[in-house]
Amino acid sequence: MFRYYLKLGSLSIRANPALSALMVAAIAIGIGACMSIVTVRHVMSGNPVAHKNDLLYHVQLDNWNPDDPYEDPNEPPEQVTYLDATALHQAGRAFRQTISFKSDRVVQPEGEDARPFQEEVRATTADFFAMFDVPFEYGSGWDASADRAEERVVVLSAAMNQRLFGGEDSVGRMMTMNKEPYRIVGVLSEWRPMPKFYDLNNNPYEGAEEIYTPFSLAISGEWGSSGNNSCWKPLDGAGYEAYLASECIWIQMWVELSSASERDNYMQFLDDYVEQQKALGRFPREVNNRLSTPAEWMVNREVVDDTVNVLLSLAVLFLVVCLLNTIGLLLAKVMRRTSDISLRRALGASKSALFTQYLIEAGMVGIAGGLAGIGMTWLGLRGLENVFSEYDFISYLMTMDWTMVLYAVLLAIVSTLAAALYPTWRACSVSPATTLRIQ
Amino acid sequence: MDIGPVWRAMLKNKAGFVLIALQIAVTMTIMVNAFAIMQERANNVGRESGLDEANTFALASAWFDEFDRDLMKIRIDEDLALIRGVPGVRSAVASNSFPLRQGGWSMSLQTEPGSQSPDSIGSAIYFVDEYGLDTFAATLIDGANFTPNQVSWQVQNDDTWPATGIITEALAKEIFPDEEGSVVGKTIYINDNDPVNIIGVIERMQAPWPGWTGVERTMLVPQRRYSDFQRYIIRTEPGYRDALMPEIEALLANSSKDRLIRDVTTMEQVRKLAYVGDTAMIRILTFVVMLLTVITGLGIVGLASFNVSRRTRQIGIRRALGATKPAIVRYFMTENLIVSAIGLTIGGILSVALNMVMVEAFSLEPLAWYVIPIAMIALLMVGQAAVAGPARRASNISPAIATRSS
Numbered sequence: 080m081f082r083y084y085l086k087l088g089s090l091s092i093r094a095n096p097a098l099s100a101l102m103v104a105a106i107a108i109g110i111g112a113c114m115s116i117v118t119v120r121h122v123m124s125g126n127p128v129a130h131k132n133d134l135l136y137h138v139q140l141d142n143w144n145p146d147d148p149y150e151d152p153n154e155p156p157e158q159v160t161y162l163d164a165t166a167l168h169q170a171g172r173a174f175r176q177t178i179s180f181k182s183d184r185v186v187q188p189e190g191e192d193a194r195p196f197q198e199e200v201r202a203t204t205a206d207f208f209a210m211f212d213v214p215f216e217y218g219s220g221w222d223a224s225a226d227r228a229e230e231r232v233v234v235l236s237a238a239m240n241q242r243l244f245g246g247e248d249s250v251g252r253m254m255t256m257n258k259e260p261y262r263i264v265g266v267l268s269e270w271r272p273m274p275k276f277y278d279l280n281n282n283p284y285e286g287a288e289e290i291y292t293p294f295s296l297a298i299s300g301e302w303g304s305s306g307n308n309s310c311w312k313p314l315d316g317a318g319y320e321a322y323l324a325s326e327c328i329w330i331q332m333w334v335e336l337s338s339a340s341e342r343d344n345y346m347q348f349l350d351d352y353v354e355q356q357k358a359l360g361r362f363p364r365e366v367n368n369r370l371s372t373p374a375e376w377m378v379n380r381e382v383v384d385d386t387v388n389v390l391l392s393l394a395v396l397f398l399v400v401c402l403l404n405t406i407g408l409l410l411a412k413v414m415r416r417t418s419d420i421s422l423r424r425a426l427g428a429s430k431s432a433l434f435t436q437y438l439i440e441a442g443m444v445g446i447a448g449g450l451a452g453i454g455m456t457w458l459g460l461r462g463l464e465n466v467f468s469e470y471d472f473i474s475y476l477m478t479m480d481w482t483m484v485l486y487a488v489l490l491a492i493v494s495t496l497a498a499a500l501y502p503t504w505r506a507c508s509v510s511p512a513t514t515l516r517i518q
Numbered sequence: 519m520d521i522g523p524v525w526r527a528m529l530k531n532k533a534g535f536v537l538i539a540l541q542i543a544v545t546m547t548i549m550v551n552a553f554a555i556m557q558e559r560a561n562n563v564g565r566e567s568g569l570d571e572a573n574t575f576a577l578a579s580a581w582f583d584e585f586d587r588d589l590m591k592i593r594i595d596e597d598l599a600l601i602r603g604v605p606g607v608r609s610a611v612a613s614n615s616f617p618l619r620q621g622g623w624s625m626s627l628q629t630e631p632g633s634q635s636p637d638s639i640g641s642a643i644y645f646v647d648e649y650g651l652d653t654f655a656a657t658l659i660d661g662a663n664f665t666p667n668q669v670s671w672q673v674q675n676d677d678t679w680p681a682t683g684i685i686t687e688a689l690a691k692e693i694f695p696d697e698e699g700s701v702v703g704k705t706i707y708i709n710d711n712d713p714v715n716i717i718g719v720i721e722r723m724q725a726p727w728p729g730w731t732g733v734e735r736t737m738l739v740p741q742r743r744y745s746d747f748q749r750y751i752i753r754t755e756p757g758y759r760d761a762l763m764p765e766i767e768a769l770l771a772n773s774s775k776d777r778l779i780r781d782v783t784t785m786e787q788v789r790k791l792a793y794v795g796d797t798a799m800i801r802i803l804t805f806v807v808m809l810l811t812v813i814t815g816l817g818i819v820g821l822a823s824f825n826v827s828r829r830t831r832q833i834g835i836r837r838a839l840g841a842t843k844p845a846i847v848r849y850f851m852t853e854n855l856i857v858s859a860i861g862l863t864i865g866g867i868l869s870v871a872l873n874m875v876m877v878e879a880f881s882l883e884p885l886a887w888y889v890i891p892i893a894m895i896a897l898l899m900v901g902q903a904a905v906a907g908p909a910r911r912a913s914n915i916s917p918a919i920a921t922r923s924s
Contacts, residue, residue: 101820105813112806146633183747185582185778195778197580257582312633313709385880386799389555392876393548393806400544400810404817407537411824414534462805466798469791505533 081439088440091412098412099444102405106448106491109401111455112394114487115463118456120391121483122476123284123383127272128211128373133339134174135210137376138167138332140353141367144311148364155367157280157380158307158328161298163356168204172348173334174341175210178294179203180330181278182302186290187255188243198239199305200256201288202297208234208265210335211277216240218250218265221293225264229295234265239289259300261292273475276373278331279380280307284472304329326361334370346370402498409441409502417509424511433507441499442492449491456487524852535857538821542861542897543868545814549893550869551876552803554885559796565733567617568723570655571785573608574753575763576616581746583776590744591671593774600773601750601766602649606758609652612748614645615726616654618785618792622726625708627693627737633710639692641685641735642725650738651684653753654723659687661702661718664740672741679708680739684718688734714739728792749781759784811897815904822850822908833912834919843913850909851902858901862894869893 092099128135140163141155149156159167164178179201187195207213208220217240221232233254240249249263274283301319310327336345349368356362371379413420420433460477467473528535579597581590594612601610615622623645626638644650647669651658661684670680683706685693690701697704705713714737723736754762763782771779790797826833833846873885 098820101816105817108809108813112809144633183580185580187582195582197778197780258584386795389876389880389882390799390802392872393552393803396544396548396872397806397810400541400548401813403537403541403544404813407534407541407817407821410534410537411821414531415824415828463798463802466801467794469794501533 084436084439085443087436088443091440092443095412098408102408102444103447103451105401105404105408106445106495107451107455109398109494110449110452110487110491111459112397113391113490114452114456114483115459116387116391116394117486118460118479118483119463119476120383120387122273122478123387124377125273126374126377127274127276131212131335132372132374134335134337135373136334136336136342136345136370137373138334138349139369139371140349140362141364142326142328142362143364145363147311149309149311153367155369156309156328158309159330159332160326160328161323161330162361163352164330164332167332167349167352170348170352173345174337175206175335176333177204177207177210178330178332179207179278180294180297180304181288181306182297183305184256184290184302186243187258189255198256198290199288200290200292200297202292202294202302204294206335207277207291210333211272214268214270216266216268217248218263220265220291226293226295229299230293231259231261231296232264232293233261234267234291235263236267236287236289237269240266256290271475274377274382276377277333278306279377279382280331282472283377283380283382284470284476286472286475298323342370398494402494405444405495405498406501409499410505413437413502413506416506420506420509421511424509430507434503437503437506438496438499441495441503445492445495445499446488448495449488452491453484453487456483521852521856524849525856528853528856534821534825535853538818539857539861539864541814541817542858542901543865545810546862546865546893546897547868547872548810549807549897550865550885550889551872552807553889553893554873555882556800556803557886557889558883559799562728563793563796563800565724565728566722567785567789568654568656568721569617569785570753571789573756573759574653574655574751574785575759576619576749576751576781576783576785576788577763577767577770577779578747578749578781579770579777579779581774581777585746587744590746594742594748596773597748597750597770600769601752604762604766604769606755606762607766608753608755609649610750610752611646611649611653612742612750613650614643614743614749616644616749616751616785616788617724617726618728618788619726620728620792624725625737627689627706627708627714628710629693629706631707631711631713637693639689639735640732641689641737642727642732644723644736644738645741645743646738647740647742650740651720653751654738655753656684656720656723656738658684658718659721660700661716663718664738669740669742672743679712679714680741681713681715682717682740683708683714684720684738685716686720686723686734686736688722689736690716690719692732692735811900814897815900818854818901818904819908822854822905823911825853826850826908826912829912830915830919833915834917834922837915837917837919838921846913846915847906847909850905850912854901854905855898858898862897865897866890866894 126132138159139155139157140159142160142163143149143156148154168176168178181199181201183197184200185195186198205221205223205226216237220234221230225232235249240246243254244252249266252263253260254263271286275285275287306329308327308329310325312326314321314325334345336342346368350366353362353366353368423433456479460479464473464477598610598612601607623643624640625643627641628638648664648666651663664682668682672678693706694701694704701716701719704716706716708714725733725736727733752766767779767782836846869890876882877884
């Protein structure tokens, strides 16, 4: 029976090629509009460390101005001071902890003709790589003793290793930055967290840094941050020393706890720390510490731009228009075939048989619309890529995975079936005799 | 045309018309809200930065040898002398940022000293020298430019502020809302307690962040900074920019082995990058509205065609009974007019509702009232155009059809 209905369906679809094409096109365009925005949103709101989401926490302390919160209504600063970062790192109360910032360095490749170039380098601590499951191609990160000894070591990204050493195992070799030598201890394999969850400032999609070096080394070299930096009160004196001792926030801090139940203990530790600092005359605001999981942190920093949500709501309405269009056309088709339907009813076709038949026909339109919709989604993404082509990271946002392809077809079938319900019901309620009478 | 019979005929077959009306309503809702967003974005893009954008470019120099204050001072002076000496260069300045760059420095300004001032106002800060005004193409409307001996040098991470400043008119109005006369000579406080004497007011100069609500609030201060990273902004005589960009880049790159030149960019590129989001949104929404109109139009055509073919016999009978061709056309046009009117009424309500939701959820600007009638008229015309074809086909149905039995 099912195959017979399929045959009837395809006959009916072919009987009105223009109309069927219009229906399929409308569904495909609606699906394309919706799914391209959904896809972008899906990539933007990705969580590269979802598998550790309940173990990793972003640390915030409220050392801000007593008269004025960092952000309304009472948000603590999104970064920490050098004083607090190093104190908490040194205390080592979490299973793993890392403090880091990014800084501009000039890389000087070897060879007479090689031109120096500027790179953003992440100054961080040993745990960074293990905490965030950063994959290594060669070698490994440095260990805590290298942090303490301010060792001149670096970890390179796969791309940077390709650029400087042609992709070969460069562990143990040397490179030069700002006229100073560094020894390579590790090379990463391909790693591009989307978004760059561990430092969402500036641009969350720009990709991870290409070079990593010990935090302590950067501080002894007096590196400045190339990321965000905010101060609420004047520095006490001049120069880098005063900057380190200041209430300026410019360091990102993350901890990894051994189990999710440790969260309360670590929070208590932070609160105790702040109370202690209050006794020393710092932290004029009420205790307002914050631990956020990567997912919470990305929501807090509004990684998904409002523009995307605006477009998404318009795209959903767009799909509604396309579906109304489909309902109208299906209905017209049914109304035109009333005589056909009453004839079949008179010959003994049951209501449920008719219902199945028309739903199968609509399902076929839905599948066709869904398949064409995948193409439309792809086109939509290329279109978006084109209008945003000034952003060099845009192609990383416009990628479709199999989940999205599946969703597109599912959405098409479900919405077409939903659209078919009313016309099909109308078809089934045609009485066997009415139209026959006029003939 | 009498609406009565058309309306009563429609009531006999409500579902199809209800669907078209709803489709028109939702189409209008999207259209109106898309227009509102496009208008807001277009206003952003249309604002002037204040720069002479066609003849200005910027580049940055990063030195990477051992940092030495005295050496840095010499280098910056040499660079500026070198750039200003190139024929075709009108003026040049070393500054921390420039309009539309999307990164820069901001400070709170207030009229009274102290750390708890309630009237503090955020403003962008540009560090310049006496060439700043001309390089940024700023028009002085009150007071005077900096003199060379007002320009001081400052160390990074130090907090001494220069004693003079030039502010934009927008900032002056914001900081001294009740002042009717000149603000030149007045004192404002930066960094809580440091007094800055206003010596001039300029007509316009945007802050580096085009998305900031205070984008017109800017203060220039006469200072150069001992940093191993310097940004030079260069304004050329008209037409010289493209030739001078590579020339000056090479000149600076060749003058020292210990630095690299980067971020060489025209102000037109900077503008493009600053407004990518806005222009993209305008283009996306234009496309969406066009596509949507086509789909709705096709839906109307499809449904009208069906109605025509379903009623072939009735139309034949009417023709046989003496209805003229234009009367048949008018019938379908009137039918569409009624559906459109209902759809657009619902659409008007939905549009305002969605706009209220969007304003609330995404802090957009509320829509201008006239967008609604414009969208209504546009969609009414689309509907009439869409139905015209099927209506004409209906009018060509021969009266003889009536005599045939189907």
